[in-house]
Amino acid sequence: MIGQNTKLNENDVSTADNLTIRRPDDWHVHLRDGDMLQAVAQYTARQFARAIVMPNLSPPVITAAAGAAYRDRIMAALPEGCDFEPLMTSYLTDTTDADDLAQGFADGIFTAAKLYPANATTNSAHGVTDVANLHAVLERMQKIGMPLLVHGEVTDSEIDIFDREAVFIERILSGLARDLPELKIVFEHITTSDAVDFVMASGPHVAATITPQHLHINRNAIFAGGIRPHAYCLPVAKREQHRLALRRAATSGSPKFFLGTDTAPHEVAAKETACGCAGIFNAPYALESYATVFEEEDALDRLEGFASEHGPDFYGLPRNEGTVTLERQPVDVPENIAAGGTGIVPFHAGEQLGWRFAG
Numbered sequence: 252m253i254g255q256n257t258k259l260n261e262n263d264v265s266t267a268d269n270l271t272i273r274r275p276d277d278w279h280v281h282l283r284d285g286d287m288l289q290a291v292a293q294y295t296a297r298q299f300a301r302a303i304v305m306p307n308l309s310p311p312v313i314t315a316a317a318g319a320a321y322r323d324r325i326m327a328a329l330p331e332g333c334d335f336e337p338l339m340t341s342y343l344t345d346t347t348d349a350d351d352l353a354q355g356f357a358d359g360i361f362t363a364a365k366l367y368p369a370n371a372t373t374n375s376a377h378g379v380t381d382v383a384n385l386h387a388v389l390e391r392m393q394k395i396g397m398p399l400l401v402h403g404e405v406t407d408s409e410i411d412i413f414d415r416e417a418v419f420i421e422r423i424l425s426g427l428a429r430d431l432p433e434l435k436i437v438f439e440h441i442t443t444s445d446a447v448d449f450v451m452a453s454g455p456h457v458a459a460t461i462t463p464q465h466l467h468i469n470r471n472a473i474f475a476g477g478i479r480p481h482a483y484c485l486p487v488a489k490r491e492q493h494r495l496a497l498r499r500a501a502t503s504g505s506p507k508f509f510l511g512t513d514t515a516p517h518e519v520a521a522k523e524t525a526c527g528c529a530g531i532f533n534a535p536y537a538l539e540s541y542a543t544v545f546e547e548e549d550a551l552d553r554l555e556g557f558a559s560e561h562g563p564d565f566y567g568l569p570r571n572e573g574t575v576t577l578e579r580q581p582v583d584v585p586e587n588i589a590a591g592g593t594g595i596v597p598f599h600a601g602e603q604l605g606w607r608f609a610g
């Protein structure tokens with residue numbers, strides 16, 4: 252719904268002063284644990300009603316008991332009575348037990364299960380070495396309607412880092428989708444036109460999340476005038492042609508694409524170092540960042556579908572009640588957000604965005 256505007260036609264999406272949409276969800280977040288969880292959970296809970304919480308803690312969240320305990324720690328990190336629901340995920344390993352996983356899903360502890368190819372990204376050392384090891388687990392997930400979430404990159408060091416997503420589609424994902432046609436698969440944080448094409452060509456059980464950073468930056472941002480650790484995440488940003496394909500997909504109105512920020516906080520000290528961690532912390536200005544892209548693409552009227560409808564529809568969960576409003580007002584993104592000793596540099600640090608989250 253586009254807000255009333257006294258000066259302009261109220262149907263003119265691109266010039267309205269505010270934008271009110273159904274309360275959105277974030278279908279891919281890293282909330283971490285301990286002090287970092289305490290520092291960052293509020294940012295996701297402020298903008299989103301629900302979030303799919305990644306299980307790549309150290310050690311990873313594998314059992315239903317660990318998932319339930321982590322959910323309790325997340326709620327304890329938020330103010331009393333906070334209206335936010337963390338949706339927990341189980342980290343798949345070579346030895347995941349199908350019965351345990353199905354039980355965790357039936358008990359409402361796990362909403363989905365996450366496939367990290369071993370060593371693909373942060374805290375994925377316990378990930379899956381060969382999807383063949385997961386066959387029985389994936390068949391069970393298909394049967395019970397439990398979504399599979401995928402970090403879609405091969406880990407073969409012989410494969411160029413910019414090709415790892417496309418090669419993952421060829422070598423692994425296309426076979427999975429073919430062999431398990433009813434399995435709900437979310438291809439997480441897609442970064443290439445190859446991924447967009449694959450999702451579009453697949454049946455209704457294959458969807459994808461798209462992050463703000465992959466809509467805003469291409470790989471040049473990582474090397475702009477020097478090496479830029481705060482623009483580095485995995486999968487790494489690709490060429491401009493891929494960014495443009497992602498923008499078309501996100502703003503297309505297709506129910507196969509939905510919001511997943513992949514907010515991935517790392518302290519400054521862990522980013523600005525000889526071997527900096529992968530991950531961009533975008534939770535504090537997530538909706539403002541997406542709204543900027545949708546406005547640039549003349550598609551503000553499609554933000555609600557992407558942010559608040561396609562995700563729950565795919566997962567088979569109810570859409571949220573209530574609304575949030577974005578106002579057309581300049582917002583200065585700070586250089587650093589307090590957390591731990593050195594803080595975190597947020598996405599868009601030092602920039603001005605044109606939308607303000609009004610609650």
Ligand SMILES: NC(=O)N[C@@H](CC(=O)O)C(=O)O
Nearest residue numbers: 281372373484485515529530
């Ligand atoms: N996206 C990232 O660059 N990093 C994530 C892991 C992930 O989502 O792959 C993290 O946990 O830091």
Ligand SMILES: [Zn+2]
Nearest residue numbers: 372402485486
């Ligand atoms: Zn990932």
Ligand SMILES: [Zn+2]
Nearest residue numbers: 281305513515
């Ligand atoms: Zn992630």
